Amino acid sequence: MFIINCPYCGERDQTEFSSGGEAHIVRPKQPTELSDDEWAEFLFMRKNIKGIQFERWNHSHGCRKWFNVVRDTSNDKIHAVYKMGEKPPVNK
């Protein structure tokens, strides 16, 4: 259990949020030109690292907005929170 600082509502308990997986995955511009492997890579393959991870979160029981979180998966420490479309405040 940890506290997430929603960029719109402020600090709230983790139970109010839902995780949306890895952030900053860019959709290929021409999906029809990709091989099945390349498409599967985009669609399914996600990092699951121990350490600092860039994630999308949704404040589903609050303002219902999406935002990005930089979280250390080993100790759940949140290093940064930033809105959708903004650049990560720490190096990716």
Added chain:
Amino acid sequence: MLNFETTVQDSKSYGDLTLSEVEPILKINLRSNKREFSTKIGKILSIIPPIEANTSSSNEDYSILWLSPDEWLIYSNNKISYEQQNLLEENLFKNISSINQGSVTNVTDHWVMINLKGSKIYDLLSKSSPYDFKNFKMKKGSVAQTLLNHTDVILHNIDDNNLNLFVRRSFSEDLWLWINDSARFL
């Protein structure tokens, strides 16, 4: 034809704590990210939708609650007739929705409003809410969207130890039973 029959329709008292469902209350959901939207609402209701998070603005008749940067909930502070509700909804719809300035949705039947009064309301809410009520109870007009017994609720602090709780209709009976059950042990 809207049906204002609700599942709760009750009022209970546990020592200092009073719980009651208030209806019929008009509730309208507003969504917009247009600049002129605020002035339009101001002209119709004489209140400007709040921009600051977790706050509300009120006048004698209506309150506007901040739900998200582009979403608000209007509700009437007093019980109002079906005809009056329709008039206001039509007026808002004509001035906002029909000219693409935002969306106006009547959610009167979507939300059930329960009024909680008494010095122990925050003890009751803290039993099953992950929200920290420290700042909420100090500031009149605060708004919080959170969970109460795993159910989504909107809380509006209208005065010291007096708040309005909005819960979705389908969850209202369940939450009402939980509130009553928990209130017995305060």
